[in-house]
Amino acid sequence: MPRPIEALIHADALTHNIARARSAAPDARVWAVVKANAYGHGIERAYEALRGADGFALLDLDEAERVRALGWRGPILLLEGAFEARDLELCSRLNLWHVVHDEAQIDWLAMHKTHQPHRVFLKLNSGMNRLGFTVSAFRAAWARLNALPQVDEISLMTHFSDADGERGIAHQAALFAQAAQDLPGERSLCNSAATLRFAHLPEVRSDWVRPGIMTYGSAPDFPAHDIAHWGLLPTMTLRSKLIGTQVLAAGDSVGYGSTFSAEQPMRIGIVACGYADGYPRHCGTGTPVLVNGVRTRMVGRVSMDMLTVDLTPVPDADLGSEVTLWGNGPAGSMLPIDEVAQAAGTVGYELMCALARRVPVTVTA
Ligand SMILES: *Cc1c(COP(=O)(O)O)cnc(C)c1O
Numbered sequence: 001m002p003r004p005i006e007a008l009i010h011a012d013a014l015t016h017n018i019a020r021a022r023s024a025a026p027d028a029r030v031w032a033v034v035k036a037n038a039y040g041h042g043i044e045r046a047y048e049a050l051r052g053a054d055g056f057a058l059l060d061l062d063e064a065e066r067v068r069a070l071g072w073r074g075p076i077l078l079l080e081g082a083f084e085a086r087d088l089e090l091c092s093r094l095n096l097w098h099v100v101h102d103e104a105q106i107d108w109l110a111m112h113k114t115h116q117p118h119r120v121f122l123k124l125n126s127g128m129n130r131l132g133f134t135v136s137a138f139r140a141a142w143a144r145l146n147a148l149p150q151v152d153e154i155s156l157m158t159h160f161s162d163a164d165g166e167r168g169i170a171h172q173a174a175l176f177a178q179a180a181q182d183l184p185g186e187r188s189l190c191n192s193a194a195t196l197r198f199a200h201l202p203e204v205r206s207d208w209v210r211p212g213i214m215t216y217g218s219a220p221d222f223p224a225h226d227i228a229h230w231g232l233l234p235t236m237t238l239r240s241k242l243i244g245t246q247v248l249a250a251g252d253s254v255g256y257g258s259t260f261s262a263e264q265p266m267r268i269g270i271v272a273c274g275y276a277d278g279y280p281r282h283c284g285t286g287t288p289v290l291v292n293g294v295r296t297r298m299v300g301r302v303s304m305d306m307l308t309v310d311l312t313p314v315p316d317a318d319l320g321s322e323v324t325l326w327g328n329g330p331a332g333s334m335l336p337i338d339e340v341a342q343a344a345g346t347v348g349y350e351l352m353c354a355l356a357r358r359v360p361v362t363v364t365a
Helices: 011-024 035-039 043-050 059-069 088-095 103-111 135-146 172-180 191-198 337-343 348-353
Strands: 005-011 029-033 057-059 075-078 098-101 118-124 151-158 237-249 266-271 288-291 293-297 307-310 321-329 361-364
Touching: 005 011, 005 191, 005 321, 011 029, 011 043, 011 191, 043 059, 057 059, 059 075, 059 088, 075 088, 088 118, 098 103, 098 151, 098 288, 118 135, 118 172, 135 151, 151 172, 151 191, 266 321, 266 348, 288 337, 321 337, 337 348
Parallel strands: 005 361, 029 057, 057 075, 075 098, 098 118, 118 151
Antiparallel strands: 005 237, 237 266, 237 321, 266 307, 288 293, 288 321, 293 307
């Protein structure tokens, strides 16, 4: 028998979450953001469920080729644009739309030989200070692009640094409005957090929204809100089984470094899941976990192939009992990936992207 760990990708939940983005921004078209191999879900596994989106947004050229190979004829957007001049050949061949955030990319376009002019998304740096033209350079970049025969439509975009937090987006939205004033072209502003929290506001009206993390069943502003609050469903379940149990006496310790000691006699379960499966090693004692759908806690350190759980709330648990590390458990139980991420001092994004290759994955409804 194979090791009992497995991951499930919930196709209906992916479809539901995209529909949720649509309902949050009813006038916008929706990019399904599938960078990082669909946030660890697998582009090929998620594709059917995400086809209801209006386009796919990603970074890697090989991911764009994979989406075309699946038969997608609609829009594909390269969120970081070309990395070097010859990437534009693939853009021409596969009809990829691409972000332009730097003068060098305009130089490459000016030298590019193509029969088919490209659709580009001109990116404003409105304060994130990663990619994009400053407000003072933005309109000159637009004029340069507009003069190129290689360029067809120019859309305008920016990215928010604080859509999930207290600072919000007003300061960046105002800069965007100023830089984009009177320029023609479609607008794209909102990531997941902005789509859920602000897409209804006129100042962030978008022709295209770019929901990533919400598509994959994680709340962008957790712990302020959870997925239930936003009407999102988990799209990835990581589950395994108990492969052993131990009875501890008061004072007995568990695992490497003896970081947990029993205060009273207790039973623990040994789970076939460790950091080599993508479960975060930073999760310590107290991290939530479901055994037979009942909520309990991890105890001790996560090791490479195993972790240990407190069986006190689940006295009937035994070898073979089902353990839900995150996602959907038996009998309607559920453990949001965001709670596990929080226990590891990180975000849901990192956990789903880090699902290890050795974990077998099945797509279910
Ligand atoms: C990744 C990304 C998104 C999606 O962000 P989420 O927080 O996952 O919704 C949107 N826009 C750009 C430019 C991105 O790189």
